[in-house]
Amino acid sequence: MKNLKTVVLSNQEISPGYFRMRILAPDYTKISKPGQFVMFRVQRSMPPLLRRPFGIFRTGFMPADCETMPPKEFVEIIYKVVGSGTEIMQGLQQGAQVELLGPLGRGFEAGDPAEEKILVGGGIGLVPLYMLAESLVEKSQVRLLMGGRTRDDIITVTEFERLGVETYVSTEDGSLGEQGLVTKVLETRLAQKPKATIFACGPMPMLEAVHHICQAHKIPLQVSLEALMACGVGACLGCVVKGAGHTEENPSYLCTCKTGPVFKSHLIDWGKAVAKEKTETGGCK
Amino acid sequence: MIKRREKVARPDLSVEVCGIKMKNPVMPASGTFGYGEEYAPYLDLNNLGAIVTKGLSLNPKAGNPTPRICETVSGMLNAIGLQNVGIDVFLKHKMPFLESFNAPVIVNFFGNTLEEYAEVAARLDAIPGVAGLEMNISCPNVKHGGIVFGTDPQSATDVISAVRKRTKKPVIVKLTPNVTDIRVMAKAAEDAGADALSLINTITGMSVDIRKRKPRLANTIGGLSGPAIRPIAVRLTHQVVQAVKIPVIGIGGIACAEDALEFLIVGATAVQVGTANFVDPTAMEKIVSGLEDFCIEQGIADIKELIGTLEV
Numbered sequence: 001m002k003n004l005k006t007v008v009l010s011n012q013e014i015s016p017g018y019f020r021m022r023i024l025a026p027d028y029t030k031i032s033k034p035g036q037f038v039m040f041r042v043q044r045s046m047p048p049l050l051r052r053p054f055g056i057f058r059t060g061f062m063p064a065d066c067e068t069m070p071p072k073e074f075v076e077i078i079y080k081v082v083g084s085g086t087e088i089m090q091g092l093q094q095g096a097q098v099e100l101l102g103p104l105g106r107g108f109e110a111g112d113p114a115e116e117k118i119l120v121g122g123g124i125g126l127v128p129l130y131m132l133a134e135s136l137v138e139k140s141q142v143r144l145l146m147g148g149r150t151r152d153d154i155i156t157v158t159e160f161e162r163l164g165v166e167t168y169v170s171t172e173d174g175s176l177g178e179q180g181l182v183t184k185v186l187e188t189r190l191a192q193k194p195k196a197t198i199f200a201c202g203p204m205p206m207l208e209a210v211h212h213i214c215q216a217h218k219i220p221l222q223v224s225l226e227a228l229m230a231c232g233v234g235a236c237l238g239c240v241v242k243g244a245g246h247t248e249e250n251p252s253y254l255c256t257c258k259t260g261p262v263f264k265s266h267l268i269d270w271g272k273a274v275a276k277e278k279t280e281t282g283g284c285k
Numbered sequence: 286m287i288k289r290r291e292k293v294a295r296p297d298l299s300v301e302v303c304g305i306k307m308k309n310p311v312m313p314a315s316g317t318f319g320y321g322e323e324y325a326p327y328l329d330l331n332n333l334g335a336i337v338t339k340g341l342s343l344n345p346k347a348g349n350p351t352p353r354i355c356e357t358v359s360g361m362l363n364a365i366g367l368q369n370v371g372i373d374v375f376l377k378h379k380m381p382f383l384e385s386f387n388a389p390v391i392v393n394f395f396g397n398t399l400e401e402y403a404e405v406a407a408r409l410d411a412i413p414g415v416a417g418l419e420m421n422i423s424c425p426n427v428k429h430g431g432i433v434f435g436t437d438p439q440s441a442t443d444v445i446s447a448v449r450k451r452t453k454k455p456v457i458v459k460l461t462p463n464v465t466d467i468r469v470m471a472k473a474a475e476d477a478g479a480d481a482l483s484l485i486n487t488i489t490g491m492s493v494d495i496r497k498r499k500p501r502l503a504n505t506i507g508g509l510s511g512p513a514i515r516p517i518a519v520r521l522t523h524q525v526v527q528a529v530k531i532p533v534i535g536i537g538g539i540a541c542a543e544d545a546l547e548f549l550i551v552g553a554t555a556v557q558v559g560t561a562n563f564v565d566p567t568a569m570e571k572i573v574s575g576l577e578d579f580c581i582e583q584g585i586a587d588i589k590e591l592i593g594t595l596e597v
């Protein structure tokens with residue numbers, strides 16, 4: 001966990017409304033785990049007041065500006081422009097001064113390598129699954145089921161393919177891949193009764209549906225959740241979700257930033273799980 | 286004209302609030318710093334004037350439904366619902382960690398009834414590592430129609446007196462700004478035996494999602510904090526300082542040393558930093574070094590010389 005004053009290395013639109021930002025981040029290749037996130041301060045002045053949580057897409061090295069310098073270590077986030085914070089972000093240029101707190105939270109658990117790994121991503125929810133795929137492909141068979149409303153929401157799939165992940169794309173309007181919800185594709189895959197572990201990130205209704213499908217097939221599921229956050233370190237308690245067994249008389253709230261953002265799905269109360277809010281996050285926080 | 290003196294090598298930043306000695310006047314505001322451990326990876330708790338815990342109650346409290354927070358212009362609304370682990374778990378599992386630092390520990394607490402306040406105060410009184418108690422009186426009294434203790438002088442007097450009887454430790458009463466005249470409450474608290482006052486707690490506010498036509502917080506109403514409330518907090522601190530003899534801790538939207546200095550100049554002995562911790566976990570350390578720089582720049586050898594020097 002580090003609190004960095006750093007700079008933007010690049011910031012490009014990769015699909016209408018979706019941006020990929022690369023940020024200088026020493027040590028991140030060593031300290032980041034799949035499923036973790038960062039709290040990103042868009043600029044050093046206000047607005048906005050609060051940092052924004054973003055799932056880590058990947059980390060890596062890029063060549064320095066001149067040969068004599070060591071390579072630059074970076075973290076990449078992908079975000080969708082949905083509010084005032086991300087609107088400022090899309091205008092940030094190379095060299096813009098930003099702050100980065102992280103990596104934060106508990107990430108995914110890989111599980112038994114002999115099992116097939118099925119990753120289910122919905123729109124921007126794909127983000128935290130990339131590093132997970134990177135870590136899984138060496139030992140396991142990995143499939144990605146990627147869903148979106150339209151073709152613009154299908155991002156970075158070719159990068160998963162380059163890792164050796166078998167990908168299945170679906171869109172609600174049929175503009176790319178199979179027409180329909182990603183959960184339909186998941187049902188088809190599970191009909192073949194694979195011995196598998198499932199990892200999912202996306203909008204709450206999708207995660208809820210994936211949870212019920214996995215329950216029916218008795219397949220373990222890990223979900224990465226998204227929530228409004230102020231601190232990202234477990235102090236403000238603003239980002240909680242209802243835990244399994246939650247009742248009004250006996251409430252149970254789990255901190256998304258600290259206990260999560262990745263949870264085993266049976267630990268979440270899917271009844272009226274969380275506010276189905278559109279939050280300003282890239283990936284699942 | 287500010288008279289400049291010779292260069293001060295290292296100004297004395299230490300202050301004393303009702304017997305609690307602090308190496309500087311900067312401490313976290315309750316509820317924005319967890320139980321200290323959450324922020325320990327990012328800043329050295331030894332560098333703080335004091336550590337103020339999240340608000341504790343007799344029994345654990347689960348808190349409010351979500352959404353609990355939303356950002357507003359230069360501020361945020363929250364309705365966390367005082368979620369906390371309860372006094373027993375705190376003393377067993379959180380207090381030992383806090384005691385490992387050399388900053389005094391101030392435990393913030395609250396209750397649903399007068400008896401609960403008194404009981405928590407009695408338990409804290411027995412703990413040697415607790416330097417002081419900060420009473421959050423912005424809670425409804427469930428036995429008296431839910432009237433907020435801190436908005437009614439008689440209720441405040443009763444609950445503070447009850448706490449006063451159960452502890453010899455310094456009692457800091459945290460005032461709510463959601464009253465017509467805060468000086469009335471400040472005097473009531475002083476008369477009931479408060480050793481110091483801290484203010485302000487959040488200002489009640491509300492925000493609406495215009496497309497859903499729903500409040501942006503599940504609780505509908507929340508507490509506004511952050512830089513947006515600072516001028517209000519400075520004004521209220523100024524008024525309270527005039528009205529009472531006991532020391533005052535200023536709180537409200539402090540994000541940098543300049544902000545903290547406004548409170549000190551109007552007469553606060555120390556300050557608490559809240560929302561700024563979320564924005565920058567090292568905010569308090571930066572404020573301390575900023576205070577030091579200001580004293581050096583102004584030729585002030587002891588920050589206490591600055592307290593209450595407002596010229597009107």
